[in-house]
Amino acid sequence: MTCGLSHNLCVVFKKRGIHVNKKAEQSYSVQDMIKKNKQKKNIGNYFEKGIPYFLLLCAIISVITTIGILFTLLRESITFFSNVSLVDFYLGSEWSPWTDRFGVAPLIIGTLLITAIAICVALPIGLAASIYLSEYASDRTRKIIKPILEILAGIPTVVYGFFALTFVSPLLGSVFTDMKIFNALSAGIVVGIMIIPMIASLSEDAMSAVPKSLREGALGLGATRFEVAMKVVLPAALSGIIASVVLAISRAIGETMIVTIAAGATPNMTFDPRQSIQTLTAFIVQGATGDTSYQSNIYLSIYAVGFTLFIFTLLMNILSQYISRRFKEDY
């Protein structure tokens, strides 16, 4: 051992009678025991060196997952596009896979319709809730209301779908005429409710991050809380709020069960929210559960649709990250 001197030291000092040495009083030396143990196990050394590689391997699995998603979607999509032309897919306006018509526009319009309705519901409510929580509510109120709002985000989507179909849809049917049982409106509203906590929570975080001094400055000049919220806090937190909304849009686009259950399965080129429609996600469910044989055109089409969906949400996520990164530099 290169510098294991402790025991020798003890002995030497004891011999010299320099001190009443606490270390030398005992029958053994801890350092000696450590030395012995070290000699016994070199396995520990290999373990120590191997661990980072094991952890790296695990970390790489998340990368492989992304590659796997891209590979899967691309592989089946490419096969699909060798049977159906890219132009027909993206420019065609009829989606009827069982009669070999693969124009994806109705699904995209269905998805956009649902997303638009959802944002119309979630943006005002989520934003109002976040302003209330960050600017008006007392600490105690906030501590109660925030977790309750977040319950909304934890409810399984199948439950929302059930509620949209069995409660919201009949309710709206009694208000509007010509309302189909499966319709875009009820599904869209419920998707909107589902993403409220996302907007409320993230926007509230962004607003809370606005320095107190800014608020106090304005309040000190005699501004009301409302004016402070509108003229000081909102502009300062704007990019954080936008980022949260973009993220919520991404979530709405990818939402599957609510639209599968409540919006219907009718690919429809319509912006009439009373109609039954079909979204990208709902078709994937339909395509995967129907009698579709492996590598048939319908089977392959769910990947082409999935790829389209993936690109949409990926762009939204990147946009959201970009916006919130810029926002971090603000203060």
Added chain:
Amino acid sequence: MTTNTLSKHVFSIEDFNLWYGNDQAIHQINMEIPRNEITAVIGPSGCGKSTLLKTLNRMIETIPSVHTSGSIKYNNQEIFAKKQLVEELRTHVGMVFQKPNPFPKSIYENVAYGPKIHGIKKKKVLDEIVEKSLRGAAIWDEVKDRLNQNAYGLSGGQQQRICIARCLAIEPDVILMDEPTSALDPISTLKIEELIKELKNDYTIVIVTHNMQQAARISDKTAFMLNGELVEFSDTDQLFSNPKDKRTEDYITGRFG
């Protein structure tokens, strides 16, 4: 390799330089730290005294951008030598930190931590080590009835003595102390100082402090550092009563820092 003759100096530092990235924090230091004495390192904050201390057990290497030149020998062995395992060096050169940092475990587990990681498992041996270390840190009587309680329940001064006991448990040669009382109240500080003086009988102690009175009270030798340089290093009495360097004099008379 037990043929080493005991050198008078535990550490011999020669032409030592250290950089954080491109910033040089320590310039060309030469000093020898004597065995079984208390060596204090003083200086204004940012003078490199903590950096120097943390270099002695190579803790400084946890900062990735650090690089060094020159030599530091521990018992005539180069501490930066390739064959020198840092873990082994650190079992000989223990450290007590600025802020009491006990683990969120019981008092017993805190003190037994060192022996355990080095493979000592026998309960009886551990019990003995724990008691001896706690006695060594002068806290046995205060905690002997609650060894299984979380160390976080203790006062700051007690926590720091637990940390010293934890350090003693592996019987190091040298104990490095990085401003060990700066986070403590005056009474706890006094207790720790008394403990340090007692520990001197069995250990070599290097203590960094920005409290000059503390250095004067407890140390045998004192080093004064400024801007990464070692300005003066001599017997404590001499350094404080008769400093050779003008800068030392300015500092100890309170003209700066």
Added chain:
Amino acid sequence: MSTKVNSAQIKGRVVRNKAFKSLFIAATSIALIFLALLIYRILSQGIDYLSIDFLRNYPAPYIEEAGIFAGLMGSIFLISITAPVSIILGVSTALYLEEYAKQNRFTRFIQVNVQNLAGVPSIVFGLLGLTFFVYILELGYSLIAGALTMSLLVLPVIVVASQEAIRSVPKELREASIGMGATKWQTIWRIVLPASIPGILTGSILALSRAIGETAPLIIVGAAAAIYTIPDSFFSKYTVMPIQIWSWTSRPQEEWQYVAAAGIIVLLIILLCMNAIAVWIRNKFQNRF
């Protein structure tokens, strides 16, 4: 004169402030009312149908005999596989990123990748599972294929939660351990992990409760509704609670709604318990440092 105008102005502004405050409260209430309505509606529809038999019965074509037993056991089995796989992978990834990784492009890439993965719609994970686990690995529509798909789905959430927990362990503790001659792994294993386990557990339980309520990816990788057995191996067919609920919801006869509502109550109770445990762990171990 001018002061008079000002005071009238101020009055207006104060009134506006109050009006908008009420509006904000009203909007917040809408969300809360909706939640209350949803829970009330499901309880009132399903509570009568809930019984011991409902918990013990397999799915059946007749309302009186239908039960959620297969779904309940399927969900439990699925989570028993998903939990260890995703937690081991997730915590390891977090440890690598927080403790070992150097600050370089590759590390940042992994980090960004994890973030983006968390934003991928769950159904896309279903497609990945379908190609990779069901077809390429030839696992078929089996429990293990579903569980592995779910593991990948919750992985990013667990990684992020674990990273936060690991980061919150003060560096002074690491220094103390390393200063005693502990190796890096000893420090992680004996100090960092024990100190961050509450945070890791809280995050993992929340992520797994997500997985229990998740439906879409499992539909894609072939969890079926009509299952009359309990899985007896990794390769068995299986069903889970949300799939059962979905299948009952999509039946045209209104009575099946009550069965679905009863199933939802069971599902929500389980989620509630998991969340309660997570909150309990969080509160118990909060602010220790």
